[in-house]
Amino acid sequence: MPNIIFASSKGGAGKTTAAILLASELARQGKPKNIGVTLIDVDPNQHSAKWALKDGCPDNIELIQKADEESIIDDIERGDEQSAFVIVDLEGTASMAVASAISRADLVIILCQGSQDDADEAVKTIKLINRQSKVLRREIPFSVLLTRTNPAITPRTLRHIVGELNAAGIDIFKCSLIDREAFRSIRSFGGTVNDLNPKEVSGIDKAATNAHAFTEEVKKKLLESQHNLRSIANG
């Protein structure tokens, strides 16, 4: 516990990259305290598993690969037993596996790039979360994470999308993941942003700061929802 689920019914939205960045940063922070992370790959394309199997993956990340709709609940329970954090990387379609994983989420992070298609698919994912909430009669906390943003400018379309999400009362991460070569690099070469060679990749410090800020905001959201749960339980 807690279970953090990365979802978006749109392929290529940035789920795997964000899941890897969070797993790496939590593992880095947890290492001195023997705190570990389980990373569950539920996508048939196994993109996060491919990263975790490359050299340089932190040794306190336990990978569960080839999870599917039949195994996912057991996989999440196994992750809960063995690690302090469970991170689930989902496929980019709506499926039984996606619905099952969401049902166990303490936080669903919905990836959205600055296009209307991404925003529309984010809303579809939110509708699925809301249906699961009704079935289970419990709140499933979720938040939209903007990714591949430009640090220098916020294009008009992105401003419009953020306005629409705000108007609908949908929670959006304060930080976004910037479009960075460092984030692409770890997917190709393995390892973590902090281990990249500054002679080979530019902007490593900024990328590491960005991944850290994202992780801190995830931790804050998890604490807030636990606090809300405790308040309800205590009447």
Ligand SMILES: Nc1ncnc2c1ncn2[C@@H]1O[C@H](COP(=O)(O)OP(=O)(O)OP(=O)(O)O)[C@@H](O)[C@H]1O
């Ligand atoms: N913040 C970022 N900076 C730079 N490149 C990024 C970033 N986020 C994602 N990408 C790139 O965009 C592509 C798609 O990202 P990613 O694989 O994370 O998406 P996904 O939602 O997991 O896709 P799929 O639905 O196929 O599993 C990848 O090539 C990745 O390197």
Ligand SMILES: [Mg+2]
């Ligand atoms: Mg993926």
